[in-house]
Amino acid sequence: MSAVCLFILILCLYGTARTAAGKAETDGYEVIRKKVGQQVTIQCRSASNQEMLYLKRGLNEEEDIFCLTLQKSTINQKFTDRLQFHGPFPNVDILLKNLTLDDTGPYWCVYKVSSNYELKTSRGNGSVLLVVTESGPAPSPRPVCTGQSQGDLVLVSVVICAAVLIVVLTVFLIWIIIKTKPLRSTVKKRQVPVNDVYEDMRGTIRR
Known part of the structure; x- marks a missing residue:
């Protein structure tokens, strides 16, 4: 019975894992492959009113590449000479030129807007996974984590x-089996002297 319960539990856990994996694939980003020296355009789009646009890089969005508000724009020093943008806010096309191997990674279009004195963050459309490879024959590019x-x-x-x-x-x-064995043996030993006394009493009465 315990084995059946464990089997059912494993099947449930397996189904949950497959569902999570499918959701990661659905919510994934477009994969773009480029060679060193080429350029890529990231098209950030948002249907709602926004106040700030961030282009972030990394699985956890830990690096800010570009920030655009209604008043000003800020570009990461690593991309100062290689990043251009155009288009009416919040729908902005961001161009990255002269790509290098270090540019490989996921890029996220993140929007922020103030609402009820709180800054709300949402992910817009256009996020990509950029894979940059060498122009000539070379080893395989660095492994990059994807939704799969x-x-x-x-x-x-x-x-x-x-x-x-x-x-x-x-x-x-x-542990339970080991604990119950001494208990059973103890019960049997206690029954032996009771039977002996009973037999002796019967013999005494007959005499």
């Missing part, structure tokens, strides 16, 4: 958790 790889990591984590759970339950069952 993140889904695989979720699946592996679920399988590991299920394995740990099985081990814990197995150890618990073994």
Whole structure:
């Protein structure tokens, strides 16, 4: 019975992992492959009213590449000579020129707007995963995490958790079995002297 319950639990966890992986693929970004020295245009789009546009890089959006507001624009020093932008705010085309291998990574279009004295952040359309390769024959580019790889990591984590759970339950069952064995032997030993006394009393009465 315990084995059946564990099997059902593993199936449920597996289904949850596959759902998360599918969602990561659906919410993923466009993959663009370029060679060193080429250029790429990132088209950031937002249907709602916005006040600020940020172009961020990294899986966790940890690096600010470009910031544009209704009053001014700010460009990261690494891209000062290689970044251009045009188009009416908030729909802006951002051009990155003279690409290098270090430019590889995900780029996010992030919008911010003030509402009820709070700064609300939303991700706009146009985010891309940029993969820059060398112009000539060269080794494969650096591995880049995508939505599929993140889904695989979720699946592996679920399988590991299920394995740990099985081990814990197995150890618990073994511990229970070991604990109950001495208890059973003790009960049997206590019954022996009771039977002897009963037999002796019967023999005394017959005499």
